[in-house]
Amino acid sequence: MGWGVIQDLGQVPEQRRRRLLAATALLAGVGGIAAMYPLVVSLKPIERQGSLAEPLEVDLSALPAGAMLTLEWAGKPLWILRRTPEMLATLSGLSGRLADPHSSRSRQPAGCANRLRSLKPEFLVLQGECTHLGCIPIAKLQSGAGDGQADDWPGGFVCPCHGASFDLAGRVFKNSVALLNLVVPPHVYLSDSRLLIGVDRSPA
Template identity: 35%
Template sequence: MATLEHSETPGVDAGDGVRRRDFINIAAVAFGGVGAATVLLPLINQMNPSADVLALASIEVDLSAIKEGQAIKTIFRKQPLFVRHLTAAEITAADKTDPASLRDPQTLEQRTVGGKKQWLITMGVCTHLGCVPLGAGEGEVKGEFGGYFCPCHGSHYDTAARIRKGPAPKNLEVPKYAFKSDTVVQVG
């Protein structure tokens, strides 16, 4: 009686079996790869910043309506931002203060952009526990030093937004900003 060898199947060439097995392996790997991509892409994509965060990554502030001695509040990255147009007297008072006598020593010049010393731009968040200080709005209490006053725990800031009295450990933060023109500043 004739015996069939193990690799032989009646009616099928030996080369066809290898091709089918290769096709099935390739199809299974491809199917698994598509499945993995389908699961991983949404997981990776959800780590991207949302549209509202990207929209607030930088803002432009029009300075033309801010009168000398006035301050405005706006929002930058979901936090208050203070933009203050300092008077000559406020600049003089800030310059007279010896930085070495301050808890967080900085000069007004270090807190402003060169040639634009009259524009002070700071985050409106107290460095003690994150309250919003008063002093940027019309008629608000400016504290003992004419700058900002945090009503939560009594921190007083001067006209250069430097901590002068109270529990706050640091000056109000100055965000990264640049002037696009004489009347427009880009924050962020």
């Protein structure tokens, strides 16, 4: 007897019914794997891009105090902010307003796990992606209400998608949809004014 359309498994002998059910389960499993394959493949380039990104050397000598340099590394926006003494002063006394003030849950090299989140106090190196859904925040570096913020705004970054806000160390404020601070990528200083992105020499 050839294979045909089975309308009622109750009419099929017990042994054959078991074989049919096993075959159906196998086909369903194969179909599920096949359906997931495009998703898995689509994720691979992103993973490779981050792991195989070449180190990027940056000359900071021409970056004036208070200015921010925007580059691209590993397919993501990279920010380097040269903070002024006034900018650094705003980072004091914010702990009570921050979701992760000590960066205990956030990503940064071990050498940047400090209040300033930097190897050198004046230079802040950040991955320019909101830790909520990956939108690119807008730099609002001036403190106060002059940049469309509240009077007590200390300066920082604001995500245009869902309003998450971060201070001038990339630390996220409470009551934001983002829960983690902005990512500090691995980096090392080759000299006082030359920076190498993508290499971490922090002690393990």
